[in-house]
Amino acid sequence: MPIRNIAVGRPEEAYHPDALRAGLAEFISTLIFVFAGEGSGMAFAKLTHGAATTPAGLVAAALAHGFGLFVAVSVSANISGGHVNPAVTFGAFVGGNISLLRGILYWIAQLLGSAVACGLLRFATNYQTTSAFALSEGVGVWNAFVFEIVMTFGLVYTVYATAIDPKRGSVGTIAPIAIGFVVGANILAGGAFDGASMNPAVSFGPALVSWNWHNHWIYWAGPLIGGGLAGLIYEFVFIGNSSHEPLPTADY
Template structure:
């Protein structure tokens, strides 16, 4: 079956939908179930990380499994994806996030969506929060390029590496900024719930961090992708391209 843009965009929407749906519910599991102590920072981190891990494994061959405008802008900035395709990817990602947030709101109410919207901690200045998002997204995109794009990396490692990077970033900075690392993950619930406080942090930080990491990998750390398909999708090169 021949790959088409519509399949790639559908994959991007599904993956981002899954991230937002699972992430919002994981944060609010106590409020929804009436339980106490079911949610923890570790469980929230691994809910996000495991979702990314399985969705990258399932959909990476179709779209490259960006699920994040900060990843996509890294591909565009380094010439690995056209600007038009990058905008299409971002629209699909944002649509998936909004649809997931709407579904959660319909099922469990706006308060749950509001509780799952990334927010800056009261004692943290917005500029400091932005820097935290720059650093955590830098780590994420660095790992994406180093494992999913660099054809020297083992083919099987990148879903685990990317998912675990999301988890470790959330465990380190979740209480500080919500550890969005992803404008779509912030916009979806914000748009549905109206929780717009410091929303610019979740665009400026991740997009800047994504571009910085992509340029570092592309210009200095890694070899250029051996084929246009590998460059755009971000998956490891086929065995024949790697001389295996």
């Protein structure tokens, strides 16, 4: 069972060259992703004189985040697994697929990558506003909390099915694009309500640079719960039993 596979890890995981390379890969990938995603919103706001919260702005954000995550996962998948998200790392941990110490290393790298990306954006745009995630008018904290849980569950479930499952087969080749697609789709669904973070690192960078922590807990608690549930369910039900086999084509 996956609960038996949960491990703290060995101390050398904090300084082993392979672990450090994986951490660096997570830092760079998160920087690439956040720079593209957050930067697209800032660019749209500049071009439309502050109209980033329009339907066109939502579509632009979905495309930028989907494309950016596809690239970020692709370039780090063979080095670190391409998490690019503390919620994905947490989901992998509770499913017994990464140790606690390596997970903490990933978290540090991801948060630093997001913070550096937002700092660079702020400087490169001549100190244009780097907006923190916020709730839309009429959306309560618990509404947003549920949104983040459900959207992140879908994201991490997709990661497990296409990238972590040992029986993924040829599906693994499309993992980066599938992960990018589900994030883009979720932004179209939830972006108008709470910004559709699904990623504590993505929320952390803008909040740090703008120093706006209002309702920031939602963008940690929701994704971690959603990611943890996805990891546990997929690991227990589909991987833990080691018995699931694809049905013959004629059977479905």
